[in-house]
Amino acid sequence: MAETKDETKQDFKLETNTELRFEVDANGTIKLEMITGKAEIFGSELVEGKKYVFTSGSKVAVFTWHGCTLTLVGKSEVAYIAKETPMVMYLNVHVALEQMRQKAEEDDTRGPRVMVVGPTDVGKSTLCKLLVNFAARLGRSPVLIELDVGQNEIAVPGTVAALCIERPSDVEEGYAVVAPLVYHFGHKSPQDNTQLYNLLITRLAEVINLRCEANKRTNIGGVVINTCGWVRGDGYRSIVHAAGAFEVDVVIVLDQERLHSELVRDMPDFVKVVLLPKSGGVVERSQKGRMESRDSKIREYFYGVRNSCYPHTFEVKFNEVKLFKVGAPVLPDSMLPLGMTSEDSRTKLVPLEPSGSLIHHVLSISMANSDEENIIQVNVAGFIVV
Known part of the structure; x- marks a missing residue:
């Protein structure tokens, strides 16, 4: 038609x-x-x-x-x-991953860990959704890792997150987001603070490794990692860093031969790097479209997909809370305290004085019990709007 x-x-x-x-x-x-x-x-x-x-x-x-x-x-x-779709190839990837899960089950070892990479608008999130849904339909319980801070499928933008997939996502409402593991990044692009981004990747990988060790079903289900579309320079180095932190077995590259050849060169021999085509249905989004998508995701967090949630407004005295931001202003190394470099300052926690500049900002609520903890590496309990 x-x-x-x-x-x-x-x-x-x-x-x-x-x-x-x-x-x-x-x-x-x-x-x-x-x-x-x-x-x-x-x-x-x-x-x-x-x-x-x-x-x-x-x-x-x-x-x-x-x-x-x-x-x-x-x-x-x-x-x-x-009539021309890459679905058969995507299914073949799922079958190969399932064979790895079966082998892990027999040998009592770890299930497959696959990372999907590629430039913007090639269908990385869609492929990740396919792989975890196919696995869940077979009774598996894979962990979905979301490293795309600009277009996050699990939590609000500006975070990295992980979610254990117990059942296929709802056709209309998406994933059942129950007890996700979320870390505060605070920017819409990794370029805004690469040091913090890599630090959070390392922390997220550590926690997921501990969970897999403690839960056999999760361990066998494996991990599916979605990444952002920044694949050059520091973005490429962040991809390599994530692959090492999560100890991936398979890297799927969508629609970019150059990235595929670079990863074949730089990945260890035991990591399988696969090049797959993008779907013809993938639509390129404009900057405005991306911004609207982020706004929609934030609204969805507070109101629900079908406006079924009702957020409450309440007042809190500023002396009852402690406010922080991550990252001090970039200064020359000569002006920093002894032993600290400009890179260190990008992951430093800075106390924040209440002011009108906080109006219309989304803040995360840390699970830390006191400010003596390393708050940056503590997951968040939820979000508020000032």
Whole structure:
């Protein structure tokens, strides 16, 4: 069926190994219903006869291995059937990872650890979602690691996080975010404080390693790591650092041969580096689109995906709380205390005086019991808006 913008109801019949891709109009919603057959969205299966609602700006790909009939009701920006998709290759990766899990189960060792890398807008988050959903459908319990501080799928932007995936993500509402492990970074790009970013990666890896040692099911389920799209210079060095910190077995490179060849050169021999194509349905986002996505994620944290949560406003005296920011101003080494370098100052905790500059800022609440702890490396309990 050709692309359309005017029809309010559209019927699609998908053949084996094809994909329906659609985007919801900026001011509308779309109801999707699978009439017959079997299909899935990012690895989560659709229920026949159930109506799924997608809000403005949603970009959805419905894939079928066996064929199905679908109905869309609502105004779509674009809707078309794609016959060329990399889903078979993505499934082969899942099968290989599952074989590694089975081997780990037999030998009582660690499950696979895979990291997905590539430039911006190549579908890294989507592939990670596919891999953890496929694993969860087999009863596995992989850990999803989110290192993309700008477009975080687990917590609010400006954080690195980890989430144990017990079941496939909900088609409409995404992951069931229960007891995530979240660390405060405070910027939308790793470039703003590379030293702190690498420090948090190391800390997150240490905690995940301890959890895997303590929980056999999690250990066998393995780890799937999503990264940011900064792949040059310090960004590339952060990727290599993350691979070492998490002791990855597999690195999947999406849509960039140069990055693939560099990682083949720099990774240890036991790390398998795989180059995969991106999906044709991947949409490049503008700076405005990225900003709107971040704002939407923050709103979702406080109000829920369907506005089902009701945040409360309350007053706290400034003398009842302690405020800090991470990173002192960059100064020449000659002006710093003896033994400290400018790099050290980027991970230093600086007391913050209350002022009007805090208005309309999102602050994290630390799990630290006192300011004598290393607060930077302590996970957060939640977030507030001033």
